[in-house]
Amino acid sequence: MKSLLLAAGFGLFATTAFAAPEAYVLDPSHSQIVFHYNHLGYSTGTGMFSGFEGKIAFDQADPAASSVEVAFPVKTMLTGWQARFDHFMSKDFFDATDDEMVTFKSTGIEVTGDKTAKITGDLTLNGVTKSVVLDAVLNQAGDHPMEGKPWAGFNATTTLLRSDYGLGMFAPYVSDEVALDISVEAMKAE
Structure with a gap:
């Protein structure tokens, strides 16, 4: 889920004046991954990961060579209800340890428009690694008005x-499909 997505934004900056590949880091206070699933047809369950870190390398000469890496502990999941969180961390689902991580590492970027891209990458979740594609949109890039340094923001789904990922308990009653909405800000690394 992992976010994850910053490479798309940077892959879209082909017209921005970067002289060489530059490192950016996620702003953990303004980056989140929200997930949604259907609960028995009665409601839409929602949860979130936030406060995670990641890094991006942007190559202006070859945006498709840019990359992104993100990692965060499974136990940083927020569900809004302790009993639901406890169930998700149980043997029914993650059987999560304190150091179990969710990771995403990009393997390719396809620029699809002036402000859009598809980011392909390896998502490791619950000990299983699968290739996923993120549909990303660049929201804005430029100097942050309060920080005074280059900043970028974008969304992806x-x-x-x-x-x-071995988490199919109660499917199909609780939907097997989980939709991810990712919103990320990144700052130029020091």
């Missing part, structure tokens, strides 16, 4: 199948 994808859909995962829980069963692909």
Whole structure:
């Protein structure tokens, strides 16, 4: 889920004046991954990951050579209800340890428009690694008005199948499909 997406934004900056590849880091206070799933047809369950870190390398001469890496502990999941969180961390789902990580590492970027891209990458979740594609949109790039340094923000979406990651308990009653909405800000690294 992992976000994840910054490479898309940077792959879209072909017209921005960067002299060489530059390193950016996620702003953990303004980056989040929200997930949604259907609960028995009655409601839409929602959860979130936030406060995570990641890094991006942007290559102006060859945006498709840019990359992104993100990692965060499974136990940083927010569900809004302790009993639901406890169930997600149980043997029914993640059986998560304190150091179990969710990771995403890009393997390719396809620029699809002036402000859009598809980021392909390896998502490791629950000990399973699968290739996923994120549909990304660049929101804005430029100097941050309060920080006074280069900043970028974008959104991305994808859909995962829980069963692909060994998390299919109660499917199809609780939807196997989980929609991800990702919103990320990144700052130029010091």
